Amino acid sequence: MSEIVVENRLKKFAKIIIGIVIILTAIFLYNWKNLEFSYEFEDFLPQDDVEAQFYKDYRSRFVSDNDFMLLAIENKPTVFDSAFLAQVASLTDEIARANYIQHATSVTNLNEMRIMPGGLVIEIPYLHLDSIRLDKDSIRIFSRPELVNQFIAKDAKSLCIFIKHEDYLSKDKCDEMLSGVESILSGYEFDKIRLTGRAKGQQFYVETMQFEMGLFVSLSVVLVIIFLFIAFRSIWGILLPQVVLFGSLIWVIGAMGILNEPINVLLTVLPSIMFVVAMSDVIHMVSKYIDNLRVGMPKNAAIVNALREIGMATFLTSVTTAIGFATLLMVHIRPIQSFGVFTALGVILAFLLTFLVLPVLFLYTKTPVVVTEERYNVPVWFNFLGKSFRWTIQNRKWIPLGFLILGLICVFGMLRIETNNYLMDDIGDEVPLKQDFNYLDEHYGGVRPFELAFVLPDTTKTFWDKDVLNEIEKVENYLQNDYQVGRMNSIATLLRIVNRSSHGGQDSYYTVPENQKEINKYKRQLQKIKGGAVVSMIIDSTQTLSRLQGAIPDWGNKVVTEKNELFDSFVSQQIDTTILKPIITGTAHLLDLNMRTLSMSMMKGLLLASAIIALIMGILYRSVIMVVIAMIPNLFPLLFIGGIMGYMGIDLKITTAIIFTIAFGIAVDDTIHFLSKFKLELNKGKNVMQALRTTYISTGKAIILTTLILSSGFLMLMFSSFQGTFIMGLLVSLSLLFAVVADLLLLPVLIIYFFRKRS
Numbered sequence: 001m002s003e004i005v006v007e008n009r010l011k012k013f014a015k016i017i018i019g020i021v022i023i024l025t026a027i028f029l030y031n032w033k034n035l036e037f038s039y040e041f042e043d044f045l046p047q048d049d050v051e052a053q054f055y056k057d058y059r060s061r062f063v064s065d066n067d068f069m070l071l072a073i074e075n076k077p078t079v080f081d082s083a084f085l086a087q088v089a090s091l092t093d094e095i096a097r098a099n100y101i102q103h104a105t106s107v108t109n110l111n112e113m114r115i116m117p118g119g120l121v122i123e124i125p126y127l128h129l130d131s132i133r134l135d136k137d138s139i140r141i142f143s144r145p146e147l148v149n150q151f152i153a154k155d156a157k158s159l160c161i162f163i164k165h166e167d168y169l170s171k172d173k174c175d176e177m178l179s180g181v182e183s184i185l186s187g188y189e190f191d192k193i194r195l196t197g198r199a200k201g202q203q204f205y206v207e208t209m210q211f212e213m214g215l216f217v218s219l220s221v222v223l224v225i226i227f228l229f230i231a232f233r234s235i236w237g238i239l240l241p242q243v244v245l246f247g248s249l250i251w252v253i254g255a256m257g258i259l260n261e262p263i264n265v266l267l268t269v270l271p272s273i274m275f276v277v278a279m280s281d282v283i284h285m286v287s288k289y290i291d292n293l294r295v296g297m298p299k300n301a302a303i304v305n306a307l308r309e310i311g312m313a314t315f316l317t318s319v320t321t322a323i324g325f326a327t328l329l330m331v332h333i334r335p336i337q338s339f340g341v342f343t344a345l346g347v348i349l350a351f352l353l354t355f356l357v358l359p360v361l362f363l364y365t366k367t368p369v370v371v372t373e374e375r376y377n378v379p380v381w382f383n384f385l386g387k388s389f390r391w392t393i394q395n396r397k398w399i400p401l402g403f404l405i406l407g408l409i410c411v412f413g414m415l416r417i418e419t420n421n422y423l424m425d426d427i428g429d430e431v432p433l434k435q436d437f438n439y440l441d442e443h444y445g446g447v448r449p450f451e452l453a454f455v456l457p458d459t460t461k462t463f464w465d466k467d468v469l470n471e472i473e474k475v476e477n478y479l480q481n482d483y484q485v486g487r488m489n490s491i492a493t494l495l496r497i498v499n500r501s502s503h504g505g506q507d508s509y510y511t512v513p514e515n516q517k518e519i520n521k522y523k524r525q526l527q528k529i530k531g532g533a534v535v536s537m538i539i540d541s542t543q544t545l546s547r548l549q550g551a552i553p554d555w556g557n558k559v560v561t562e563k564n565e566l567f568d569s570f571v572s573q574q575i576d577t578t579i580l581k582p583i584i585t586g587t588a589h590l591l592d593l594n595m596r597t598l599s600m601s602m603m604k605g606l607l608l609a610s611a612i613i614a615l616i617m618g619i620l621y622r623s624v625i626m627v628v629i630a631m632i633p634n635l636f637p638l639l640f641i642g643g644i645m646g647y648m649g650i651d652l653k654i655t656t657a658i659i660f661t662i663a664f665g666i667a668v669d670d671t672i673h674f675l676s677k678f679k680l681e682l683n684k685g686k687n688v689m690q691a692l693r694t695t696y697i698s699t700g701k702a703i704i705l706t707t708l709i710l711s712s713g714f715l716m717l718m719f720s721s722f723q724g725t726f727i728m729g730l731l732v733s734l735s736l737l738f739a740v741v742a743d744l745l746l747l748p749v750l751i752i753y754f755f756r757k758r759s
């Protein structure tokens with residue numbers, strides 16, 4: 001069959017492929033309009049856990065524990081200044097009238113109840129704005145536990161406005177609400193204003209994600225152009241690969257738009273991963289095509305040979321990388337699962353576009369002018385790899401020992417890794433949002449919500465029974481004195497306030513009444529206040545579930561878990577659980593629960609990925625030896641990451657846990673390319689040493705170059721404002737560099753030992 005006939009048939013087939021690709025690209029690009037950025041805190045909570053189901057039922061009976069904002073306003077030397085308080089009063093009223101705000105509460109609009117003889121309820125302001133009574137008011141305020149550290153700081157240099165907004169507001173409504181509040185704030189002049197809350201945090205995260213995604217795309221484009229220029233030294237070599245790189249990005253993000261999957265904080269790194277992974281496929285394909293042209297092959301033959309020679313190895317590397325990402329489905333945290341699914345999808349799409357589009361572009365573009373074989377084979381590469389191979393063979397007895405010693409050192413480091421996280425540990429201390437958060441956390445008893453459910457096992461009991469209240473009081477005393485929960489509010493708190501109010505505001509009566517008759521009287525009085533709204537916030541309509549709300553400092557998952565274990569021990573020993581069953585719950589608690597199971601989930605994912613990859617390689621190579629040789633070098637990069645994390649004190653958390661899976665899925669690629677080439681050389685009749693030397697020198701350059709490309713791509717993530725993304729970029733880059741060292745030093749030695757009989 002003539003060359004012209006072959007070319008015509010190829011072009012006819014190519015037109016069909018191009019038509020399909022253009023149509024699909026248009027569909028994917030159109031669906032970019034559905035793309036949104038999201039940082040929903042609750043997405044990080046467990047979805048199918050027993051405690052998660054309990055919390056979903058619990059929150060359906062009460063208001064959300066996370067839909068509020070705290071606004072701290074400083075005034076030096078003290079907040080007890082009539083002019084300052086007048087401004088705060090005006091500000092509080094304005095905020096209360098803003099869109100989506102249910103109420104705004106500060107000491108300026110809080111009143112203290114006084115229950116007069118006969119049951120008449122009157123309200124006395126905690127603060128009178130005239131300077132004459134401020135001193136007296138300040139003394140009274142600091143004698144009220146329900147105000148200090150909640151509405152006013154202990155040092156009296158700031159006060160706090162509690163802003164409750166509608167539950168579960170969408171991102172657009174949160175932005176509108178924040179814009180309204182910030183517009184109101186712009187009309188006032190205070191020494192310092194600090195605002196924090198879910199809506200504020202979400203706004204910061206989404207805006208930062210949008211900026212960083214654009215930054216990563218821009219940096220990736222620059223990186224791609226630089227490496228393509230170094231690799232191919234031509235406009236042709238730069239422009240053609242861009243079609244595949246941008247096409248794969250358009251496809252995977254378009255798929256997210258079709259499936260209405262928002263971009264979360266983890267998926268902002270997707271463009272960088274897509275560019276470097278796709279570029280690795282592209283460089284292998286383009287390099288082989290040019291090599292074929294260089295040795296005199298006609299264009300059509302060069303294309304077909306390139307597909308045949310590197311197709312299987314590149315397919316394997318794409319599949320193994322995708323498997324590594326896909327095993328993140330084992331982690332029951334939705335953002336991690338989304339990251340795993342769409343990154344795996346992107347890897348496969350990049351492979352498909354590389355092997356569908358690039359050959360067509362080769363066919364329709366002018367044959368590139370290639371440099372001669374002599375100029376291409378730069379002596380420095382061959383000299384370096386030749387010397388490296390000789391050194392490796394000469395030291396083959398010591399290299400495994402060196403890796404074993406290093407592995408043991410890394411294992412000791414891994415044992416130091418702790419599972420821990422803080423609410424805002426992904427944000428640097430220089431960020432104003434983090435500074436505001438830390439200030440409120442320090443001066444107002446903590447910003448992290450603490451939620452405790454009280455369940456009545458005995459339905460004949462009520463929360464107003466004295467024996468039940470006794471158990472609640474014991475729990476509260478422990479939480480206050482031992483656990484150090486602040487700003488607590490419960491049915492016992494309400495009764496203490498009413499009891500004090502019934503006795504002229506005397507502090508000594510800030511206790512739960514001693515007899516059932518008084519409790520019943522106060523129950524009736526509380527149920528009359530605001531139509532029973534105050535009570536319904538504490539006890540649900542079935543009268544079988546009650547809540548205790550509080551706040552704790554952001555101690556971190558590790559400390560909170562230890563405190564929870566001590567609390568559970570206290571409950572089992574000191575609380576009659578046949579009368580009252582206390583259960584810690586809430587969004588922060590569920591996030592901690594996910595963190596406690598994170599290590600096991602990641603381990604299961606890694607084992608699954610290893611098993612699947614080993615099975616695939618066993619089937620393809622039909623050799624257990626090949627499987628063993630492939631897996632051993634790729635365990636050391638994981639040990640290396642773990643050792644660094646342990647010795648550097650990097651905690652295992654949501655954003656760092658996925659590093660192991662990413663590193664394993666990508667690092668195994670170079671091993672596959674090496675072993676594929678080695679097998680081809682063996683099939684040509686060479687002995688082990690000859691095949692190994694040829695493989696080492698011919699594949700070594702490609703392995704080093706692709707590793708540099710991948711590492712550089714991940715190093716770009718170090719420009720991120722998020723600490724987790726920064727650490728991901730650093731550690732994955734280091735693991736890939738260590739992986740290439742293992743492939744060039746340990747892998748050849750393993751081949752020599754395992755194939756000793758054939759050498």
